[in-house]
Amino acid sequence: xxxxxxxxxxxxxxxxxxxxxxxxxxxxxxxxxxxxxxxxxxxxxxxxxxxxxxxxxxxxxxxxxxxxxxxxxxxxxxxxxxxxxxxxxxxxxxxxxxxxxxxxxxxxxxxxxxxxxxxxxxxxxxxxxxxxxxxxxxxxxxxxxxxxxxxxxxxxxxxxxxxxxxxxxxxxxxxxxxxxxxxxxxxxxxxxxxxxxxxxxxxxxxxxxxxxxxxxxxxxxxxxxxxxxxxxxxxxxxxxxxxxxxxxxxxxxxxxxxxxxxxxxxxxxxxxxxxxxxxxxxxxxxxxxxxxxxxxxxxxxxxxxxxxxxxxxxxxxxxxxxxxxxxxxxxxxxxxxxxxxxxxxxxxxxxxxxxxxxxxxxxxxxxxxxxxxxxxxxxxxxxxx
Amino acid sequence: xxxxxxxxxxxxxxxxxxxxxxxxxxxxxxxxxxxxxxxxxxxxxxxxxxxxxxxxxxxxxxxxxxxxxxxxxxxxxxxxxxxxxxxxxxxxxxxxxxxxxxxxxxxxxxxxxxxxxxxxxxxxxxxxxxxxxxxxxxxxxxxxxxxxxxxxxxxxxxxxxxxxxxxxx
Numbered sequence: 001x002x003x004x005x006x007x008x009x010x011x012x013x014x015x016x017x018x019x020x021x022x023x024x025x026x027x028x029x030x031x032x033x034x035x036x037x038x039x040x041x042x043x044x045x046x047x048x049x050x051x052x053x054x055x056x057x058x059x060x061x062x063x064x065x066x067x068x069x070x071x072x073x074x075x076x077x078x079x080x081x082x083x084x085x086x087x088x089x090x091x092x093x094x095x096x097x098x099x100x101x102x103x104x105x106x107x108x109x110x111x112x113x114x115x116x117x118x119x120x121x122x123x124x125x126x127x128x129x130x131x132x133x134x135x136x137x138x139x140x141x142x143x144x145x146x147x148x149x150x151x152x153x154x155x156x157x158x159x160x161x162x163x164x165x166x167x168x169x170x171x172x173x174x175x176x177x178x179x180x181x182x183x184x185x186x187x188x189x190x191x192x193x194x195x196x197x198x199x200x201x202x203x204x205x206x207x208x209x210x211x212x213x214x215x216x217x218x219x220x221x222x223x224x225x226x227x228x229x230x231x232x233x234x235x236x237x238x239x240x241x242x243x244x245x246x247x248x249x250x251x252x253x254x255x256x257x258x259x260x261x262x263x264x265x266x267x268x269x270x271x272x273x274x275x276x277x278x279x280x281x282x283x284x285x286x287x288x289x290x291x292x293x294x295x296x297x298x299x300x301x302x303x304x305x306x307x308x309x310x311x312x313x314x315x316x317x318x319x320x321x322x323x324x325x326x327x328x329x330x331x332x333x334x335x336x337x338x339x340x341x342x343x344x345x346x347x348x349x350x351x352x353x354x355x356x357x358x359x360x361x362x363x364x365x366x367x368x369x370x371x372x373x374x375x376x377x378x379x380x381x382x383x384x385x
Numbered sequence: 386x387x388x389x390x391x392x393x394x395x396x397x398x399x400x401x402x403x404x405x406x407x408x409x410x411x412x413x414x415x416x417x418x419x420x421x422x423x424x425x426x427x428x429x430x431x432x433x434x435x436x437x438x439x440x441x442x443x444x445x446x447x448x449x450x451x452x453x454x455x456x457x458x459x460x461x462x463x464x465x466x467x468x469x470x471x472x473x474x475x476x477x478x479x480x481x482x483x484x485x486x487x488x489x490x491x492x493x494x495x496x497x498x499x500x501x502x503x504x505x506x507x508x509x510x511x512x513x514x515x516x517x518x519x520x521x522x523x524x525x526x527x528x529x530x531x532x533x534x535x536x537x538x539x540x541x542x543x544x545x546x547x548x549x550x551x552x553x554x
Contacts, residue, residue, distance in 0.1 A: 069406055072402070073399070073402070073403070076398070076399050076402065077399065080395040080396070080399060083391075083395055084391060084392065084395060087391055088388070088391075102395075102398070106398040106401075106402070109398075109402045110401075110402065110405065113402065113405045113406065113409065114503070115503040116409075117409035117413075117538060117539075118501075118502055118503060118538070118539035118540075119409070119498070119538070119539075120497070120498030120499055120500055120501055120539065121498055129401060129405075133397050133398045133401040134397075134398055136390070136393065136394030136397060137394040137395055137397070137398065139394070140391075140394070
C-alpha cells in the first residue's frame, strides 16, 4: 500500500485533517525499518559465507598448509573483532552481516581442517561441532533471513546426525522404526518449544517468528506427507508399537501448553493449532497401530481435512495470503483425488458424483460464509507469531 | 548483550578450530607411520571438495584372525613390520591382546575413516588418472599415523613413491 496516496485519500474524504496526515506520515517514516537494506545485507552475508565454503571445497593448491591455516585464523580473528566492534558500537546492520559471514566461516574452517589433515570422519561430526560452537554467536542475529539460515544449519546438522545414528543402530526393523518415531516426536517437541522460550521471543522476535513459521510449515507438510501412509497396506512388521505412546504423550503435552507457547494468539487460532497437531498425531497413530489394507481414498480425504484445518488456523491468525494459497491447494487436492480414484466405470462414476457433490457443498458453504469471513478479516486479527 | 558473553561467544568457535589444528598436529607428530596399499575411484564431496575414494588393500591373513567386524571396537588389526616402507603383515586380534603382541595396532572401527583423500579441484582429473594407473601396479600407498590408542590419521598418499600433496609436506 502507498501510504502517501492513502493519506491523501483520507484527507480528501474528510476523515483526517492536514495536521493529522502530517503526524501519521512522520510516525510511519520513523517506524519504517530499512527492510531492503537488511535483506540485501543478509543475502550478501549468505553469499560470502557460501563463497568461503566453496573456495575451501575447491581445495586450492597454490598455498601451503601453514599459510592456509594462518590465513584462516587471521580471517576468523578479523571477523570476531569486526563483530565485537559493531555490536559494541550499536551498528546492528554490520553485526548481522558479519555474524552471518562468521557462521559460514566456522563451517568452512572445519572443512578446511578436514581437507588439510585428511580427516575421514563422517560429516555429521563437523556439523555437530559447528552448530554447537556457534550457538552463542548466533544469538546476536535479529533478522528473519539470518534466523532462517541458523535454523537451516541446525536442521541440517540434526538430519545428518540422525541419518548416521540410524545407519549404525544395528537393531531389528521394528526397534529402528520405534527409535525413528520417538526421535521425530521428541525433535518436534524441542523445536516447537525453543522459539517460544520467553527470552528468545522477547529479545529476538523476528528470529523467533521465522523459526515458528518455518517449523509449523515443516510440521504441517510432514503431516500431509504422513497421510500417504494410507496409500500402502500396513503389515505386522511395519507397526512401530511402543513409540506411538511417546507420540501421544508428546502431542498431548504440546496441546496442553499451546496457549502458553503463543500467549498473544487469538483463542480460535490456538484451537486451530491444537486441532492441526492433534489431527496429525491421531491419524498417524490410527494409521500405524493395526494391520490394514491400503486405503488411498482415506489418505486423500485426511490430507484435505488437514489442509482445511491449517487454512482455518492461518485465517484466525490473520494470514490472508496464506489462507488463499491453502484454499487453492485444497481445490487442487480435490481435483487430483478424482484422478487417483479413477478405476472401473462404477467406481469412477461414484467418485465423480460424490466428489462433485462435495465440491458443490464446499462452494455453497463458502458462498454462505463469505460475508461473515470478510467482516472478520476486516477486524485485523493479531498475528500469533 | 554483556561484553564478557560476547567475547566468549566469539572466541568459542576460534578455540574449537585451534584445538582441531593442535590435536591433528600432535597426532601426526606422535603417531607411528604405517603404509598400506590402496585401490579406488574419484567422486566429490559438496562440503569438503574433491577427493579420491579408495579401499585399503590390507593383504589380511584371514586364517590367523581371532575376531570379526561384528565385535565392533573390541577387534583390532594387528600390524607386524616387514621391510622398510612396505605394508605390514596384517591379521585380526582382540584389542586387549593386540597391544602386547603386535608392532602396531589399528582399531577396526576406524577403518571406515580411511576411505578418502582430499585433492585440489584443478588437479582432480590428472590425479585420478595417476592414481588409477599406480593402483593397478600396486604402487598407490596410503601413509597413516597411528597413535597408541589405535586411532589413525592419514599422513599422505604416495603414487609411485611420490607424495601427491606436495605442498603439504
